[in-house]
Amino acid sequence: MSQPEQDDLLRKASDWWSTSIIDIHPGKIAVRGYPIEQLIGNVGFTDMIWLMLRGELPTRGQSALLEAALVPGVDHGPHAPSIAISRMAVSCGLPVNGAMASAVNVLDDVHGGAGQQCMELYRQIDAEAGADGELVDSAARVLERRRAAGDKMVPGFGHRFHPIDPRTEPLFALVDRAVTVGVVAGRYARIGRAVESVLRNTRSRPIPMNIDGITAVIFCELGFEPELGRGLFVLSRSVGILAHAWEQKQQGARIKGPMPKEIPYSYLGPERRDLPQRSDPKPR
Amino acid sequence: MSQPEQDDLLRKASDWWSTSIIDIHPGKIAVRGYPIEQLIGNVGFTDMIWLMLRGELPTRGQSALLEAALVPGVDHGPHAPSIAISRMAVSCGLPVNGAMASAVNVLDDVHGGAGQQCMELYRQIDAEAGADGELVDSAARVLERRRAAGDKMVPGFGHRFHPIDPRTEPLFALVDRAVTVGVVAGRYARIGRAVESVLRNTRSRPIPMNIDGITAVIFCELGFEPELGRGLFVLSRSVGILAHAWEQKQQGARIKGPMPKEIPYSYLGPERRDLPQRSDPKPR
């Protein structure tokens, strides 16, 4: 290979892993341009989450609102598959990183995607309304179109366990305060309320905003892309996943199944039967 | 709680984990009704895969064709992300189960979904043609509709590395033989060839059937659902993932990154800069 070809190839190899996030040289680390030694002790963990995901530091107000949204998602008890899986995993011998991996993995579309889907819904309504559209009407049209397309569930609204989600109102109060002091604009808070209003008027039973609906308001207000809404939820729930892994390790079970062995599972397959003689010829 | 309520609850708990696959009692195991002691030594591993996924045993001919399709997918070298991840994982301290988990996980839509997507394509063409439609015309219409919808790639056809995939022809020869002896009907073999024919006539450069396209033919001929096509590929590739994990463990690297450290990665973010003073007031 000629030297220019080698130059090209080595440049291509360097570009293969190009990033705008972190710059590292022996003895020097800079995150988004900021030397690590200046960040340590001067910015909080939530600031760092923002800086890593967005490229710039948040204002104090933005950081406080994001931080508040990270708090209530940490756990929803061992009936949640993510938590149960974490606990089962340590009983199989995994260290906490492994238990967290198996558990975080299941925060997928159904178990961890409602916030992201709700952000997408809010943004559809935002686009539908345009600059000066009425939000309730826009929300109604968007929800009607979704319903017509077969989408009966509204992500971020209703909860199969809580008639009223106790996490919604306190977070909404923080959003309102952030709007008042100009930290966020309030557009998505109004969109969220518009959806609530439409659901109140069109559904027979109440479908109030849940934790996913209000964190979607916050993440949209703060300018996060929907998929990062899922990512932020994963960061939050990882705390609970770790805490339960650790508690289970203290409790010390081995090969913990989903229920006590004394409760048998139902077998619905064929009765015991003998292996048939296979009559077709062995190939080759 | 009353006894009838308790009865109900315990029945509900048993039904929570109901299955038709396996029945277990102390000293007794039956898979799909067959006592395990009859299965051992009398059916092969591929037979067992079929029995577990389908509920009944395959004929010898079906089993041989499925087995042939499981062979070539086991590995495509360390440039494949699944294989590279497995090798990196053991260098971080993971045992083989953990390395396999991290690696198998990435056999998702893009890296492990082409076979499934190709099966769906073949089934669309099958439905398009109906009982007596012409397959090449049907394939052309389906591909044209996909192209109009923005889908330029045809899953199962073309390969970014192999001009001609060396795994296709030997597998197709086995399908043809299986059709001749009546093991499979041949409908999907004809559909696969119809797609090849359409691509030959409509594209400027050759896009021959690849490994995913021919295994999709086989899995469709054998009556598997598309998502099981992905599952079967995962079973096959798991072999290579394990083999490379093991080889890496023998080689003994620690914290193996993707390239030698001497090749730096490109940093594209902001220059080093000082942390700003934040001027907005502290919230709360």
Add this chain to the structure above:
Amino acid sequence: MSQPEQDDLLRKASDWWSTSIIDIHPGKIAVRGYPIEQLIGNVGFTDMIWLMLRGELPTRGQSALLEAALVPGVDHGPHAPSIAISRMAVSCGLPVNGAMASAVNVLDDVHGGAGQQCMELYRQIDAEAGADGELVDSAARVLERRRAAGDKMVPGFGHRFHPIDPRTEPLFALVDRAVTVGVVAGRYARIGRAVESVLRNTRSRPIPMNIDGITAVIFCELGFEPELGRGLFVLSRSVGILAHAWEQKQQGARIKGPMPKEIPYSYLGPERRDLPQRSDPKPR
């Protein structure tokens, strides 16, 4: 950089991912030296597993014995954490590759390591006995030393569910036959029986050989390293993990927890309490 330095660096980059398993060039794939087109249709899936892990093809007898050992480990029902996790995972929205990843991950030391640990035990006994030592005495000494070191459990022996594991005897019969015809030497079969004999004479209740104990015999006879015993079990159990993922997908639950919600979990923590005022000053 000078051309020789670049040469060196590019060679180092190539060596970074060196492997003896697979050689790939455009249009050409060879596994352990064998062209893929010769392997397809001529070797079975179990042969391929052996070739990938060991570097050479097995004899027909070796392959048949390995294949028999892969059959019974595929499943042990939804009370096994690996199976329950797979089913929970799909109910959270994961495709089969993701469900398999979360599940395979937990086949760790406790849930998937008994076979490997039993192989290590057998090899200790083999080393203890040396060329002409008595196996039962050697087994007794090794077990006594382990017990003295606090290791009460004997991996591969005893089962918390099956008084007699129905998978052991049929597999042992196959081993005996393989010894008779010279496929394997029989050393580890004798060691396994020696352990059984010691346990019969030293324990108050019967601790017969279980599935892990007999597959450990087979894998040792066939010359596999202990960690590959775990890997082979992962390949086998992956089949059940996939089958249950698929069955659960057909059943259609969403966010499936470990038990019906109607069975509450026990909360053992502090009573409801009010948040305290923190009296220490804010740092910085």
Add this chain to the structure above:
Amino acid sequence: MSQPEQDDLLRKASDWWSTSIIDIHPGKIAVRGYPIEQLIGNVGFTDMIWLMLRGELPTRGQSALLEAALVPGVDHGPHAPSIAISRMAVSCGLPVNGAMASAVNVLDDVHGGAGQQCMELYRQIDAEAGADGELVDSAARVLERRRAAGDKMVPGFGHRFHPIDPRTEPLFALVDRAVTVGVVAGRYARIGRAVESVLRNTRSRPIPMNIDGITAVIFCELGFEPELGRGLFVLSRSVGILAHAWEQKQQGARIKGPMPKEIPYSYLGPERRDLPQRSDPKPR
């Protein structure tokens, strides 16, 4: 089953998933006894991490020190396997939860365990010194014993990339300040310095404390168990894993291997060879 037996069984089922972490009833959630609505907006994310893992809220000083330790571990660039795996995973089609799972999993003994191992080392030295032993002597004895046992590496000290780790000194300054104001006792800071001193006097080249060594000081000072040191690192690094997953998604590669395809990997196995005729008889 009699009613008392059913009572027992249902109680056993409830106890199966017992926890002291979270109490949930319709419309009510309490974490470690604190109603969720009181926590929201009043405690920070780091407070919540502490509360979940430890059972009580931290003081402001404890929380600030923990928070500072979570900041610098978020990322160490795409040459780290955890980060590279995250980026490869999204290029295979995984959403961020899946990419995070595959990546977090590899934060195992070698890539994510140094902090935990260093905490264990510090605690060994603490125990060795007892109430009034000299710390440098105790550290020397412990390190000498480890070395004699073949353990050449000292977890938390030395770095294969940074001659001096730029994250150590700023964190140590925060520890010293926390000692001064009485937030922590300073015992582990002295132990850390004792290890540094021993290494300075006994090794030919400098092996200064790295990020794992100083975070181990902090986590020990704050009373965390060693395995939680690993867990806290996983929470921290999860931020970088998410940020790189997201950046890679914006860059848009498909099936991203570890190096450009133009750099071939070295194949070290046997030359191309023909499949042998197997001469041993078919079993059965």
